[in-house]
Amino acid sequence: MREEGRISSYQAMNFIIAIILPTAILVLPSLTAERAAENAWLSPVIAFVLGLGIAYVAASLALRFPDKTVIQFAPSLLGPVLGKIVGLVFIGYFFFITIVVQREFAELMTNLFYDRTPNIVFVGLLTGLAVYVVYKGLEVLARVNDIIILLFLFSILFFLVVVIKDLRPQAFLPFLGEGIGPVVFSAIPPAAWFAEAVVIMMLVPFLQDKGKAIKANIAAVTIVFLSLMIITVGTIGILGSSETATFHFASFAVVRRIEFAGLEFFQRQDALFMALWVGAMLMKLGAFFYVGVLALSQWFNLRSYRPIIVPLATFFTVLSVQSWDSFSEFALFTGQTVPLVIGSVAYGVTLFLFVVAMLRRKELDGKA
């Protein structure tokens, strides 16, 4: 495997933020509001606890094999056959999210901004950019990501500042009117999103300061949690929980409604937010696509991942456009299937690996 460059723990943190945040702020408010109604703001809190746990588990697991990605260390942990199968599951996980992200992006663009442009235009262009950045490698991806995530987090803070005066406290009442059950149930999607932090298992070998891997991963999950809270509270506080649940892209609906007192001419600036969000979405797509192709090339022991970039990107572009016939089908899929699939892989397989590593700790230490 050729050298893929070095990134700092700060860059790894931004990488993990980029991997979770862009779609989380997009769909999670409505997904949680659907189930937990006015208590939807509690579900990220519950999910955050799980997220912290998996972030810690994944990072510390990865640190047991500081020079290997999960694809490389799974066989030495589980034996060749089972290890390869686990590797394949992770590859499937990365590519599954890649395809969902592609479609998610296209659906937002066509639904909110360009209603007569076919999906393929948006998927194609974003994938083209992702191919470009993945071709340039991890270091470049991390550098671009640093800039974009910084701007993106600033825009979320800005969102907080402009919506805070319009929040309606009664939108959050009654508190736990139907008990804790719906809230816990609604925590599944955010918990699945937080669990994307397991991608750190692909990054640890490239970290300059490996000692900070756990810290970086936990910091990333915390920042995502705070941003998600801002967006969820802002969305529900402005739209109300029932209206939030009817939108698929509720946060954009809020941005669209932002008004500035005294600046009546400055309205409907959601297109600017869209332009920034395109960058964040590119980072999410690029990050997952990067770890996906890297994982696949390592799974096959290829010397470089670059030759498989374009074929896979083409394939995924087609898949993302063809897999769902309509937006409503896709919305249903992201609401019901996606959280379960990605959640079960991230939590289930990672915890399984972690437990095995704990059980075989002595044996492994002896080897090392």
Next chain:
Amino acid sequence: MKSRDTDQMDNLLRYIDAYRGDTAVQRSGGSDPLPDIPQVAFSPVLDENVGLIQTLMGDNFDFILRRVRIRAAGGRRAAVFFLEEIVDTVEVSETILEPLAHFASFEPGEPGQDVMGGIVESILEAAAVAEQHDLRGLLEAVSTGQVGLLVDGVDRALSVDVRKYVRRQVDIPQTESSVRGPQDGFTEDEYLNLALIRQRIRSPHLVAESLNLGRVTSTVVGVVYIRGLAAPSLVHEVKSRLRRLDVDAVLESGYIEELTKDDPLSPFPLLLSTERPDRVAAGVLEGRVAIMVSNTPFVLVVPTEFTSMVSSPEDYYVGFPYGTIIRMVRYLALGTSLFLPAVYIAITTFHQEMLPTELILSIASAREGVPFPSIVELLIMEFLFEALREAGIRLPRPFGQAVSIVGALIIGQAAVQASLVSPLLIIVVAVTGIASFISPIFSMGLAMRFLRFPITLLGATLGLFGVAVGVLAILIHLAGLRSFGVPFMSPVVPANLTDWKDTFVRWGMWTMEKRPSQLFKSGRRRMARGLKPEPPQERFRQGGER
């Protein structure tokens, strides 16, 4: 004494024949476009040597050959020859011809010394004298402006350096003038340029090495750096990239820039080319390497970063608040020159809801009667603007007035009245044009000028999403660039937050305690701690108590 062997002579004769067109020039496989002058040793007979030189150089109308007798050597015959206007003729007669003819004898106490040694030690008054052992070396020396000296009975020659190239006086830098700060700019003379730097950095650590590049032109290329500050590996990399250049000619530093760029296909300049000595001095002091090319006032500084292309030395001469504001204005202008037309088209065609109703109505009414879509209008105007700009540079001075009047009338008035374009669009194009002049580095301005068009087309086809795609593509490209190995976007990304105080802003001079992190791993401190000035505790008054 070694006699000239016949093989060498045959080679020479063949070369002379070829050169006169008597026989076809032999090109072995076409690999060597220029037949080299064969290496031929000198003969001890003066007339033979002179004859050869006459054959090879005598056709030039600036070639001068003067025969003299050396009085100190008992009237022995000698010949002095040179190319007239690249040597200092006064110097030739004062330091070579007169001493040869008038000095009565060599200094005593040098027995056994041959005539050549005596001439060098006791007669010639010029500072730089070298001995030449074969014809080729002598001819090459003479073509760079040295004076050749042959003496009868000696099978060696002397070359005396009294060159005087045509040089322009130091002048205000044409492309990078400033209000506060030094007003001198580089000239076409590399020695003068080096002097401008040496006057600024009066340190024995300042090193200026030179290479000769260009198979035909033999251009002097200077590599200037501070020993101890510039990383040895960087200096080595610069020199090896330069030595690799096996080309006929290096006529300007642009040749070197294009042939040593890390990414030759990038529109961005990856070597900083500047006319300002203070800028080069500042760069060299940060551990960079300057590449000076003879015959051009543009000196290259490597490695360089994006942020230094957008800063000007003047930022450091005015106070830091103004430096910061000027820099921010520059970044805004940079953004404007890249994106304004694209954003204008994107918003007016795709996102009208972003504009206030009154504005969108006035845009619509202004466009009344214009038959083209906005993008066509814009392309027409951009073309006219770029054409005027180019014409303004190239056209002979007396026509300048005429073109500016016609341009102003056509662009300003007639186009609008003829309903070819809308007035708002003219504002957009004009603002973009002005903003594009703000770049302190000319080649950076060119990059912006070039990139504006694809982004405009993206904005016109896909709205703000298209603009975002363009921005992201440029960002990815920039993040992947390197300038002599140093990431072009550093210290922005990979981030070094403490270095950010000299990127988009220019913070107080006392905070710039360290040298750039992308160039130094250790030894970064460049000033003492705690230099922030403070008022004294006491009040000082002349002739009284406190």
